[in-house]
Amino acid sequence: HVPECAAWTWDARPYPFFPALTDVWTDGANWRLGHWLTGRLGAVSLAALVRHLCLRAGLPESRVDVSGLWGAVEGYAITALESPRASITTLSRHFGFDALETEGVIRFIMRGRAAVASVAPDDLVAAREGDVLELTRGQETELPQALKWQVARADEDYEAAQVEARRITVDTTRIASESFPMAVPPEEA
Structure with a gap:
């Protein structure tokens, strides 16, 4: 928490007409990367939503790590009776993250991040005779x-x-x- 911090630039122009009507307001294109609060306060962070779904499933907060997630969810409808796991799976397909278990903690991590380790062929163990590493190339038509x-x-x-x-x-x-x-x-x- 930052002391003496204040929210500013709450725009009186009606959202979503501002920023959409760029023929009326020429600064509408700046809204996407700008500092306006208008139209942004209804979203929830992806991390907070995944944490909420995990807690709803009965997991203790100490066993859930969502620090590797980023992004905002503008709106998400659960249209049928489904488990929290099914809801998290839908979010993971859309936002591109994985869940993994480490030392009893479920960690959620975005895909496409920098590598955390490099494994050389000499570090691998052969499961059978022959090459330790086998590369398979998928057909273009697949x-x-x-x-x-x-x-x-x-x-x-x-x-x-x-x-x-x-x-x-x-x-x-x-x-x-x-x-x-x-x-x-x-x-x-």
């Missing part, structure tokens, strides 16, 4: 050409939005698609 996600728009009336990422170098027609019960800002989607 890879998806496109990934499609369906989410709800966080800046509208939670209308469905579909985003897509395509590979231009893959010679295949496979499409991987998934639907998430989450409200996501368009730029994040």
